[in-house]
Amino acid sequence: MSLERLFETVGQHFLNVMYFDGGRYVIAAGVLTVFLLVFRTWAANRRIQRGKNAGMKDYRREILSSGRTVLVFGVTTMATLIGREIGVINFALDDAPLLTIAWQFALIVVVHDAYFYWIHRAMHSKRLFRATHLHHHKSRTPTPWTAYSFSSWEAMVEAAYMPIFLLITSLLGITYAGFALFLFLWHMIIRNVMAHAGSELFPAGWVDNPLTDWISTTTHHDLHHSDRHNYGFYFTWWDRWMGTEHPRYKEEFRKNAKPVVMFGGQRQPTAERA
Template identity: 70%
Template sequence: MIDPATGETLVYIAERVSQHFANVLYFDLGRYLIAAGGMTILLFVFGSWAKARRIQRDRTAKRSDYIREVASSFRTILVFAVVTLATLVGREFGVIKLSLQEAPLITVAWHFALIVVAHDAWFYWIHRAMHSKALFRATHLHHHKSRTPTPWTAYSFTTIEAVLEVAFVPLFLLVTSQLGIAYAGFAIFLYLWHQIIRNVMAHAGSELFPAGWVDNPLTDWIATTTHHDLHHSSGYNYGFYFTWWDRWMGTEHPRYKEEFRANAKPLISFGTRAAHASERA
């Protein structure tokens, strides 16, 4: 059959769609494997460094936890790929304005900042909603089976939660398109990598941020590993990138800063010890 609008065969169109789907699937799978795998390797290579900063010292993830997390993450990646493909189709039909051309650095910068701030707000509110009695079991309980998070927990979602998480991007682009903004594709690319890297960092299990982070007004608004780890063991801390919403809404863990101080260490503490050893010699 021939598409009268384009003259292309439906078989050819189906092949193009399949190829696009394969590309976005590989991209989402690659992001997950690189980020989660890379963090796992770093925590293993710098084992003593990570152990000194371990957040849940009396509990470790089991083999069954890793298997569950990876298996459900593959399902999440499949959902993400479907929605990403739908977003690209929306662009082809002109519903979504997404520019794949080069954009000025300042444009990429403010587009990136805007989508990160908007996603943080989206995450906070859908996260709180999923913790309601009506939704928790069907949407978010699976993620909380990982009481001791690992880097592989990042995408361990139910299908419903995966849809809610990934729906942000097309909805955000629909809104910005209505405002006449042709969003820079490179800003979206940076956002997607930022999202998975921060996600893996939040579930690392060891505090990756240096001592003093929560006591400096220039940095304490950026959420740490302890911030999200506490969420997995308490009913607090629903934010993702920032601490703003938790503080505004009174949902920040009352002992968050104390817990962070107990877990965090100076990033260059090993250098200090070496210097002291040299002085003694």
């Protein structure tokens, strides 16, 4: 690939990439914010950190730093596209069988969960925390807009997953379906804003059902912001295997996920909160 063609590719696609990465964040965080406002009583009754709410200063910091994160993700996406142009990264934009899309999507999610857990724990080390992860933890009471509130260093580490994963799978001879990648990117941001909702979004009984208790809830990540346990993203596996799950996680979830009235009415205190 010539240098001229390289710059042409960057020029043609960079704005589209920025619109896509920024749009995912704004749509996911915006829709959840509207949901929490419309169902205000429901959200208040499922509030995880009772009596604590983010202020305008927090929202302003989160949205401004999220713009920086979108830029970093955009640059990384362009690097991925350039890698495809020069032949070191493989993914196809053609239609693929549904089964192929399903197993490729599942693989990239499971591997990303492991990647996130270990880089997250690393960023909590004394040497790295201040430079990388401290900015995200300024959001002691998370909001949907906390999802992309990263320092530049953390944004780069988070964004690096996609090109690293695709480079390794390309070396193994796997050509990823573009739609599987598209689904993953939307799944990632949706789960991210759900984890930072501040109110429990998952139904009562979730942590007591073996078919669902391995999927992380809003409470799972909210406890990380207030008590520094629970380093996992989509699943609870790594925290359980490594002994880093909050000891009262299930208890706290049960308190937050009680069925409540969504429109009007007063919530009756439960035994746990009475």
